[in-house]
Amino acid sequence: MQGQISMPPPEGGHNSAKAVRNFPFPFISDNYMYSANVEPSGVPVDNGAGGSWGEGIIDVNEHYFEEIAERERILSEDPDRFVALPHMMEAQWDALEFIMETLVKDYPEHFSLHREGDDWRWENRLLGIEEEFTFGDASTLPYEPLEYIGRQVQEDLPLLDQRAGQLFVDAGLLTFPADWSMAFDAGMSFQEIHGPVPRANQMGVFTRAEKFLMNVKVDAPYRRTNWTLTVGPRMDTSTEKYHEWGPDRSKVTFDNVGEVVHLRVEVQNFVRLPRSNGVMFVIHTYLLSMNDLVTVPNWARRTHRVLRDLPDDLVDYKGFSRYRDTVVQWLAAYDDGEEVA
Amino acid sequence: MSHELIKARVASIQPVNETTKMFTLAPERDVAFPPAFSPGSHIIVHVHDGERTYRNPYSLINTPSLTNFYEIAVRKEEDSRGGSIMLHEGVSEGDILELEPPQNFFSLDRTGRRHVLVADEIGISSILSHARHLLLYKQPFELHYVFSSETRAPFQQKLREEYGDLVSFYPEGEHTFLNEGVLQNILDSQPLGAHLYVCSPEPEFSESAIEIARGSGWSESHLHWEIFKSTGQESEPFTAALARSEKEIEVAAEFSLLEELENAGVDMSYMCRSGVCGECEAKVLEGEPNHRDSYLTEAEKEASEKIMTCVSRSRSEKLVLDL
Numbered sequence: 107m108q109g110q111i112s113m114p115p116p117e118g119g120h121n122s123a124k125a126v127r128n129f130p131f132p133f134i135s136d137n138y139m140y141s142a143n144v145e146p147s148g149v150p151v152d153n154g155a156g157g158s159w160g161e162g163i164i165d166v167n168e169h170y171f172e173e174i175a176e177r178e179r180i181l182s183e184d185p186d187r188f189v190a191l192p193h194m195m196e197a198q199w200d201a202l203e204f205i206m207e208t209l210v211k212d213y214p215e216h217f218s219l220h221r222e223g224d225d226w227r228w229e230n231r232l233l234g235i236e237e238e239f240t241f242g243d244a245s246t247l248p249y250e251p252l253e254y255i256g257r258q259v260q261e262d263l264p265l266l267d268q269r270a271g272q273l274f275v276d277a278g279l280l281t282f283p284a285d286w287s288m289a290f291d292a293g294m295s296f297q298e299i300h301g302p303v304p305r306a307n308q309m310g311v312f313t314r315a316e317k318f319l320m321n322v323k324v325d326a327p328y329r330r331t332n333w334t335l336t337v338g339p340r341m342d343t344s345t346e347k348y349h350e351w352g353p354d355r356s357k358v359t360f361d362n363v364g365e366v367v368h369l370r371v372e373v374q375n376f377v378r379l380p381r382s383n384g385v386m387f388v389i390h391t392y393l394l395s396m397n398d399l400v401t402v403p404n405w406a407r408r409t410h411r412v413l414r415d416l417p418d419d420l421v422d423y424k425g426f427s428r429y430r431d432t433v434v435q436w437l438a439a440y441d442d443g444e445e446v447a
Numbered sequence: 448m449s450h451e452l453i454k455a456r457v458a459s460i461q462p463v464n465e466t467t468k469m470f471t472l473a474p475e476r477d478v479a480f481p482p483a484f485s486p487g488s489h490i491i492v493h494v495h496d497g498e499r500t501y502r503n504p505y506s507l508i509n510t511p512s513l514t515n516f517y518e519i520a521v522r523k524e525e526d527s528r529g530g531s532i533m534l535h536e537g538v539s540e541g542d543i544l545e546l547e548p549p550q551n552f553f554s555l556d557r558t559g560r561r562h563v564l565v566a567d568e569i570g571i572s573s574i575l576s577h578a579r580h581l582l583l584y585k586q587p588f589e590l591h592y593v594f595s596s597e598t599r600a601p602f603q604q605k606l607r608e609e610y611g612d613l614v615s616f617y618p619e620g621e622h623t624f625l626n627e628g629v630l631q632n633i634l635d636s637q638p639l640g641a642h643l644y645v646c647s648p649e650p651e652f653s654e655s656a657i658e659i660a661r662g663s664g665w666s667e668s669h670l671h672w673e674i675f676k677s678t679g680q681e682s683e684p685f686t687a688a689l690a691r692s693e694k695e696i697e698v699a700a701e702f703s704l705l706e707e708l709e710n711a712g713v714d715m716s717y718m719c720r721s722g723v724c725g726e727c728e729a730k731v732l733e734g735e736p737n738h739r740d741s742y743l744t745e746a747e748k749e750a751s752e753k754i755m756t757c758v759s760r761s762r763s764e765k766l767v768l769d770l
Contacts, residue, residue: 196557323548380483383555
């Protein structure tokens with residue numbers, strides 16, 4: 107994960123060959139159903155395509171500059187993508203500390219941090235940032251702590267407060283959410299936010315998930331993946347921008363599936379914040395075009411089967427009812443029925 | 448969940464009173480501890496005694512934002528139980544201890560408008576980090592310290608110096624405090640939005656205090672309590688039969704079910720070791736558990752189908768577990 111940041115190819119697809127090879131392919135069987143698919147963070151996963159993902163918690167990859175610029179643009183247009191209730195200030199500092207320390211540990215060639223008590227000096231050489239500030243004093247930074255550091259990473263960052271035996275999404279910076287809105291959800295409980303998810307609630311998934319999250323320990327983060335399909339490549343599929351991306355879903359045809367339909371995967375890490383006892387979600391969104399996906403035969407087979415057999419209510423919730431059949435037809439040509447190990 | 452152990456050097460041991468010592472734990476070498484901890488956190492200290500390993504939870508009592516050391520207060524238990532005796536008699540300055548990173552099941556509610564802290568005797572050690580945090584961040588709070596004898600009330604002098612008018616002492620003990628309207632008066636004078644935190648070595652103290660608050664109309668979300676696990680609670684031995692592995696384990700009076708399971712080589716998942724997190728749950732097939740946890744609901748406790756092995760015991764001579 108170290109070395110020079112290469113860029114994706116200027117034409118012909120979203121990802122370089124290397125990024126395709128290391129894509130976090132989410133399907134571990136031919137059938138997808140909700141499960142508590144959590145595992146300890148930081149352990150690389152062999153994705154079956156000769157590559158791996160998941161070695162770190164913050165990923166600085168070939169999309170860094172374009173996604174940082176995109177985030178900047180979105181925030182200037184819509185400042186509400188960053189929300190923090192007043193009691194979350196300590197959690198914000200926790201988040202800043204965790205992200206800075208993680209970047210320095212995993213990418214020492216790009217980032218450095220000097221700490222003398224509360225006097226901190228931060229350097230982000232990729233963006234040419236040098237900042238001296240007082241840890242704990244938000245007036246010494248140009249933005250609130252979470253927004254400040256959030257503008258320097260590609261991940262979406264909801265912060266959850268843990269109280270009264272529940273989790274509440276009381277702060278966050280999100281520019282690349284999969285059809286939800288930080289401003290709308292701010293202050294809601296974990297259970298409220300997940301109310302609309304079909305099947306999972308009846309299965310008790312979120313009750314168990316919340317219990318699990320409330321027991322995540324300092325220095326022992328966990329992760330899971332989530333997925334949907336996106337017409338694009340498009341990172342910002344927030345509810346706020348539905349009027350922009352919603353209509354794209356009717357433009358998928360058999361001829362353009364490979365180019366415009368993307369498997370959208372979120373790698374979500376869950377981190378216990380030590381000072382505030384909050385929980386930070388570190389969500390990195392990856393997009394893979396169907397053209398790139400079918401370069402790995404087992405991914406093509408498995409994706410075809412998962413999409414074909416996914417129950418209608420889940421397809422609806424994930425938001426691709428309109429073009430599911432088209433994608434399945436297109437992928438069928440890449441599925442010879444052979445078993446995928 | 449995995450438990451990465453931290454190695455810590457015992458930087459100093461200071462007597463607090465006749466029964467309690469304060470241990471200051473510093474990084475073994477020039478390595479930082481986990482970055483920080485939140486008020487109300489505890490660590491689990493692993494103490495080896497021959498074949499056995501005690502894993503005892505101790506509250507962190509120093510100011511949470513000062514992160515380069517940990518302080519714990521250890522009261523020597525009167526009975527023969529190992530962990531605290533080993534720390535008192537078998538550990539010297541310079542020794543290395545193994546501990547698990549801080550965890551918190553007695554957290555401060557940061558939406559609170561005012562915080563009312565009530566400590567009974569050694570329960571003060573779970574309350575101290577709250578008080579220190581609130582003082583540092585200039586949040587409105589008050590501290591009430593109840594005890595029945597001087598030897599059971601460490602840190603009195605220190606509290607007087609640090610907190611002045613914010614701390615009140617109740618040397619006449621719990622009966623007056625709980626039953627003669629003292630706590631009631633404290634609660635009645637609080638503004639809306641106040642939160643109550645109670646910590647005592649006696650579950651009955653916390654239960655009564657919380658019950659009084661409920662009776663005054665305090666909402667459940669504003670009530671917080673931790674049972675400071677007194678390892679010296681009177682306990683009866685019992686037998687745990689493990690149905691799947693076809694083993695029988697004798698649980699001695701001075702050990703917990705979880706400790707005996709671990710000692711017998713059963714791979715148990717655990718976290719808080721204080722009956723709050725639910726991680727060490729076992730399924731009960733036969734027998735009547737004596738529930739001492741604060742994790743299971745009353746209905747679950749009555750159903751007797753689950754047991755928190757870290758604190759709960761058995762009313763029947765034998766408990767058959769699905770292990």
